[in-house]
Amino acid sequence: MHAFEELSKEFAQKFSVRHFPEQPASLYDPNEYFLSLGGKRVRPILCLMGNELFDEIVPDAWHIATAIELFHNFTLIHDDIMDKAPLRRNMPTVHEKYGDSTALLAGDVMLVAAYDYLNKVKSEQQRKIISLFNRTAREVCEGQQIDMDFEKQETVHLDEYLRMIELKTSVLLAASLQMGAILGGASRGNQDDLYAFGRELGIAFQVQDDYLDCFGDPAKFGKQVGGDILANKKTFLVIKTLESGTPAQVKELKRLMQENPSDKVARVLAIFQEGGVDKWAFDLKEQYITSAFQHLDNIAVLSGRKEPLTKLAHFLVQRDY
Amino acid sequence: MHAFEELSKEFAQKFSVRHFPEQPASLYDPNEYFLSLGGKRVRPILCLMGNELFDEIVPDAWHIATAIELFHNFTLIHDDIMDKAPLRRNMPTVHEKYGDSTALLAGDVMLVAAYDYLNKVKSEQQRKIISLFNRTAREVCEGQQIDMDFEKQETVHLDEYLRMIELKTSVLLAASLQMGAILGGASRGNQDDLYAFGRELGIAFQVQDDYLDCFGDPAKFGKQVGGDILANKKTFLVIKTLESGTPAQVKELKRLMQENPSDKVARVLAIFQEGGVDKWAFDLKEQYITSAFQHLDNIAVLSGRKEPLTKLAHFLVQRDY
Incomplete structure (x- = not known):
């Protein structure tokens, strides 16, 4: 069994490769910049831990963990555009540094890159895992939309707010664990x-x-x-x-x-x-x-x-x- | 062998189902609205024709054709935001009707929906097809970025322009045909x-x-x-x-x-x-x-x-x- 710190170190090392082509730099540098800002990488580690809860960590788990982290960063880049956020981790956001249009496109290719890692998964469970990934991706988008809808609503009920939080934040944590568990044969x-x-x-x-x-x-x-x-x-x-x-x-x-x-x-x-x-x-x-x-x-x-x-x-x- | 008109009619029929959940309507209605605007559906038909060039059309071809058309519509929704286009097929664009943020998110879930159809493909060639799909998706984004870069450049050479057109427009037509051909065992x-x-x-x-x-x-x-x-x-x-x-x-x-x-x-x-x-x-x-x-x-x-x-x-x- 591995502690968070160990898995975090190993994931950071594996993740610190270039994920995008060199050219056109105007599209891919923004993504490499954003990934270089770091983060706690909690979601991919949850995937690895979900896997190790039931079995040894299999090579596929690293692909899925990478896909999850790329997906999470895609949502951050697009959310920052929508929220007009100037800073992320105390550094300029992608749209602030490169403009809204490039940030939009950079996010799009980040999502495609996530699916490219999922396409490397060899496990017989690949289809199930991608299905869960897709459902979760949809839910995260739903959560963001509902959050935006709330800004225009006078009243938001507690149960609506809870559901929004669940969609926007919780389901990706939960699904990251479950994807690892599926790989582990749970x-x-x-x-x-x-x-x-x-x-x-x-x-x-x-x-x-x-x-x-x-x-x-x-x-x-x-x-x-x-x-x-x-x-x-x-x-x-x-x-x-x-x-x-x-x-x-x-x-x-x-x-x-x-x-x-x-x-x-x-x-x-x-x-x-x-x-x-x-x-x-x-x-x-x-x-x-x-x-x-x-x-x-x-x-x-x-x-x-x-x-x-x-x-x-x-x-x-x-x-x- | 089927002519364009026949395949077009059959595809239109199969494609005219609801592709998104009912709720939250604030996220999914924009996509259903955009898809209802229609289009020539050339790309999915190319996939079907690419398949039929080598074999009878297999059920998987319809899933892939649907994924291609959803992907194409995702690019249109996002391109319209970037180009600040007010109209598409003589009707208000998604961002014009629902706002930039919703259009961004609606495009994102449209792309996820495309991958959900790809995940239904049963063929042994699924991995190859998704790999081609992903490469093409990246290239289409590259084409859009290069096109935007050109607006800021004083000089654009003919060969650069040709390459941009190839990425932005041609590769998706080409890949649609090839995905059908892969399914057909070419x-x-x-x-x-x-x-x-x-x-x-x-x-x-x-x-x-x-x-x-x-x-x-x-x-x-x-x-x-x-x-x-x-x-x-x-x-x-x-x-x-x-x-x-x-x-x-x-x-x-x-x-x-x-x-x-x-x-x-x-x-x-x-x-x-x-x-x-x-x-x-x-x-x-x-x-x-x-x-x-x-x-x-x-x-x-x-x-x-x-x-x-x-x-x-x-x-x-x-x-x-």
């Missing part, structure tokens, strides 16, 4: 539990992200506290307040979001604390973590094999900052 | 000749398109004559004039392109005729057609089997309007 039941583990963990991670934006230690969190509040993002905490706050809290929150006063962050945080939404979010995250680990427990392999995944999960969702 | 030599036939035919078609924009009969052509001239597009005729016109012609053409006088179209056409570029373009098209048919002749099947392709090729490139 039974359908074990696959389903592993998928559910990834899905619940992904939601817990997002709840935590929304929570830390408000109540994290800025020194550890590495981001300005209240960034989501300033951007009027509909986070778990905003949606919960709008859905079940007192009429006065709801009115005050809506007014602050509209008027953007200079002390907006402090006042929104006060509403969250007054309504107990901070505690609620913390508990919600715990619920999802508990549920995730129940699914991991259900998987019928020796508990020792689960250790790397358990450690990674704790690292991802139990940070105190 | 030898490598026959596949290569069929690919070359499609490639040369595609270039001939584009030369004709540039020519007709200047010298076509507007009543038959269905477009305003001189549209490319008004848009300052670097067509075969412009590039040839800039490359081998007299210094006076080159100077005058550049001046007209910069100053956009009201009689620009007539004066540019006069330069083309004075320099014999109209005749040159007509001859260039003929050369490519001749070369295309030589490759078709080379293919080692009874000439009767080639009839539908021969007729289609004549239809595509020998229109007198």
Whole structure:
């Protein structure tokens, strides 16, 4: 069994090759630039771990892990265009550096490159894996569209928001694990539990992200506290307040979001604390973590094999900052 | 053997199903809208014809043809964003009707849908076919990027322009034929000749398109004559004039392109005729057609089997309007 750090190191090494032709440089340099910005590479490692949970890591797993990471980067490049984001990992985004049209095309060829790696898979399970990959790709696009739709909606219900997060963030984590498990010959039941583990963990991670934006230690969190509040993002905490706050809290929150006063962050945080939404979010995250680990427990392999995944999960969702 | 019209009718029927889920409608309706605008569906028919040139049409051919048509529509949706085109087939483009971000995402899921059809292919040749599909997809993106690069370049050489056209337009026609041929069990030599036939035919078609924009009969052509001239597009005729016109012609053409006088179209056409570029373009098209048919002749099947392709090729490139 390999720990996250070991797999991460090996994947980084294998992934640090050139994935695109040299020419035309105007198309391919943007992609090589974006990949060079790095990242935690969590999704491909989940694929490798999903594989190793049931068997030794097979060569195909590296192709699929690569395809997953390329797919993830494709979504980042295109999302950054849609969100008009100037920075990613503190560096200019592709569209910022090379223009929207090139970023669009560069993303497109990144997705094609992902499918080229999937086409190398020799396993008899190739068709099943690609089918899961495609379904997941569709769902991630759905999540992004629903997220954009929310910006135009006055009211977003908590269950709609949860479903959006599941599509936009969780399904790729879950499917990465399952693709590895399929390669490892896991039974359908074990696959389903592993998928559910990834899905619940992904939601817990997002709840935590929304929570830390408000109540994290800025020194550890590495981001300005209240960034989501300033951007009027509909986070778990905003949606919960709008859905079940007192009429006065709801009115005050809506007014602050509209008027953007200079002390907006402090006042929104006060509403969250007054309504107990901070505690609620913390508990919600715990619920999802508990549920995730129940699914991991259900998987019928020796508990020792689960250790790397358990450690990674704790690292991802139990940070105190 | 089936004629274009027969295959076209059958494909249209099979293709007129819903290709996307109902929800979220904000993501999938744009794609269903775009597909409902129709089109000649030349590429999927080429795949079917490439298959039937060597064997009876197998069920896989319909999956591949569908994937090709979805891929082509994906490129149109994304190209329209990049070109800021308001209309396609006289109807609003996807980004015009639904916004840039949705058009971007809708194109992305259209590409994923194409790969979902490829994943249904049962043939032992599936891996080869997907490999050709991926190479072609990359090349089409390269062609679009090079075309955009040309807009910023002062000088574009004829051979660079030819290569761009080959990538942007021809390779997909060529590959559609070859994918059908692979399914039909064609030898490598026959596949290569069929690919070359499609490639040369595609270039001939584009030369004709540039020519007709200047010298076509507007009543038959269905477009305003001189549209490319008004848009300052670097067509075969412009590039040839800039490359081998007299210094006076080159100077005058550049001046007209910069100053956009009201009689620009007539004066540019006069330069083309004075320099014999109209005749040159007509001859260039003929050369490519001749070369295309030589490759078709080379293919080692009874000439009767080639009839539908021969007729289609004549239809595509020998229109007198």
